[in-house]
Amino acid sequence: MGALVWRVGLAALLVCGIGLLPWLSQTDPALTVLKARSADRDPTPEVLADIRGQLGLDEGPLPLLGQWLSGLPRGDAGRSWISGAEVTPAVLQALGVSLSLMAVALLVALCTAAAVCARTLYLGAHRRLGGRPVGGSGSAVVAALPEFLTASVLATVVGVQLGWLPALGWYGPQWTVLPALALGLPAGAVLGRLLDDQLPGAFAEPWAPAAAARGLPGRSIARQALRRCAPGLLPNLGLFVVGLTGGSVAVEQIFDIPGLGRTTLQAAIAQDLPVLQAGTLVLVALAAVTTAAARLVARRLIGPALRDGALQSLHRPTPTVRRILPFVYGLLLSVVIASGLPRDPLALDTGARLQAPSATHPFGTDALGRDVLARIAHGALDTLLLALTISALALVAGVLLGFLPTLSGPLVDTVNAVPPVLAALLVTAVRGSGTTTPVLAVAVVAWAPLAAHTSALLRQERATVHLTATRALGAGPWYLLRSELLPAVLPPVVRHALLRLPGVALALASLGFLGLGAQPPSPEWGLLLAENQPYAERAPWAVLAPAAVLALLGALAVTAAGAGLRRPRRRTEETSTTEQAAPAPESAGAR
Template identity: 55%
Template structure:
């Protein structure tokens, strides 16, 4: 975190541009940028002190509660950040209330009957990006039906649509986490013992919830961090004057002092969420269980018919292939905002360009960039998976930084662009793959097969290159492929916010941003990229479910074993081949420990 704070403090120097020119243009657009004028601005801002002096002066002012003065407006940064932070906290509180309302019915079947239902619906809702849901609610409830205001921050009515937009995906994720954890907990041995002792059903259910909460506390903190990142897009769509919209405006206008204050505020929210989850976990576990490595059993995978992802992929492939055959840059002024027709199957945009063509060519740019980012994350995971101790701290920092916040920092240094968006997503997308790789490395190292290899004289290089690395690279590569649609959605969200690809690129997020201005006049051309992103999110959910299928020998629950029959044992002297399961993205690394410890009473 010290490195992140230092990077924020050095933003004026890391940007590579002349901040004095930005300030001069913001103060007086007519004044010529002469060397004398620029030198005067640098002296007034203290930019001529060099990187060390710049960082030191900024830290001293920060310790005294002074965040500086905005380069664009000339007002103090601290009052602006405080006002935006108050609005964002109000919005996040309302979003958490909506999330609880959404999560309750999704977790109720697991509480009442010990089984999870509706997992596909929860998974799809959790995978829908906030900016996409915001546009759909804006169009339906705000424009077509006219039930609620669509922009501004003037009363409780303006809070409803942004809170619902943030709360629905968060609530679906919370409900899915609880619904996946409770059935596995209710199959543990202590539950059978409690039932045999005559303890009531509701008391057992309460104990199961307490048993599951410590392991889920970290996931709940990540939901709060997700609210912080999603608030940037939601506040932008609904014109809410929160800290996220303020940070986005500061990044696009190169107002670095204001961006520094906003980034520190967003980082503070993430740190508070993580610290709160850690304290809650320690409190729930108690002193006797804190160091026991208490984890949850692996949840039963939800089976989705293979025809569903095949159908989704086929629809996307047909639309993309059809669009690739057309020209995405041809302008037809007479067809501006045209409805779907034979000449333009999905209509035309504000410049008369064919939406289908731009959708097809944008998929190549979006998915191609996502593939490059995924491959980079796979390579990073393979390297750091063999040194999990050194990667643990970096993974914690990367998990605490949403892609939007990282995109703001990268855009402030390199400027907006497709390369900046790819770098921002790559910086925060590798920890799940690295955790998977480290878990597989530990499992392969502990296998008796490697012990036998060493016993017959195999050297360390032979063991690592012929056994350990192949056993890890394949499953992690499959895991990375499952995360490819999610990476594409993250890139699209940065493009929607103006931090990714620049016009006239047909990138999907940029298409959605361009079409948002005329969504009420031409809904079909505006909703075409939105539907494509929704199909991509559903495909990501289906692929992750297919990736989490259990092995045939694990499908039967231990409780169904005939009474009195001991589990099958391997004959002595028989060597076992190393097993490297392909863990789904949702399974934590702590799965390797399946404690059968009764929860604290």
């Protein structure tokens, strides 16, 4: 009951904060509505006074909010300040479009996740895994691909040049394929990496060699390993569902899809409060329903084991793996930055606009004739510093709140329902525009997936047999936290945070469109993508170069995490794990 009250209170606080948005930002809502209705009309005092009278703005924000809330029990969310149409049918129609797109994108994401961890599943099912994930860095590159860049390339190449699938509009199932690919591929790569991180621990549990010794086929063992790992991923899967619904603003804009994310963003820009409040409320309700469903499925899968403390730990200590890939990626990134730093990122040459890569301009030039390599190199420090700062803040907040699931559970659902752009508008309304606004806006929402991941892992780790035995031997809470819980939970959550590092950089870039983030002529990486996106068909190098560097950053982050964030084995643990992972003598004959 307390969690329900906390959840309802957070939703009410968010909706009320949105209702106060124009007054918090000290902007005249009548002027904003006039610009949205007719940009050419002069904002004379008479015109503005007429708009205030039509909307009842003179009464103040609280009476308006009270009128809007009083209509919700009847299904009446008011009328749009811009079009005058009823809000409820429009928002429900946009929700239906977004849910259809989300369903197809989720299918793409699940297929992508299956492809990412397919090799680990195969080797684990045949007892040849070796104790660590084997997924390559290709999934990190896919996870780092910006959604709006993927959408632009698919729309331009597949939709326009090749004509295989429709690229604009929303008229039937064929129109869902390209936007679903743009949304599902990065999400599926992240899910696949998280699953690939847990599978070795599942295959190292005693049931796996016992099943192999009894002659069970490899596909059955792999299926049970997936079932064992699913509860730890279900909270993040629920977050992806909400993110694919309300956070797909860029993709909906590129493909001209009338979804809920685009509707909410347009309402936020125009300060159409009835539409914005209704859209946000629907997203919060969707987040609550999705999270409840994910928890129900998790309890169905391993509920008795959680209650009885009969689980094995999925995050077994594994030896530190020294790989050459992080050094290769780091060297390539360093060479790119070092090569571009001596060049001038602001030098204009209108006679060299959109030139192809050459010896003079290795990455080509942009629409103003500026050297793309120079802009990438000079933007590296700002991009990396901001992204690393936000990722570190999100990691700390996510881990701390993940240890307080009663407090963080409803908070995660509410925060995840807020698109980063809307969060930026709220932060700007309270603090105003400035250098810290994008950092705070993205950090406000970046911690939620990490907190959900921490909470899910912690719930299972507290139900493990070895923790119950350690507690029975007299270990205190601080010892259990320091020696058992944190070493088991922190490495996978840190790898998760590093996997999201390129996405944080892109979220910062998306704020530039609303004047809340990096602005021209700043060479920030995400802004380079946004500036050169209209020229993707004519000059693809201007977009592919910063995208490739961003993907290189993602590959570096993930491979470095996989190589370095491993807990050293204790001798006794190493012996126990080896004995459990080794197949029984009869297993060879059974297979």
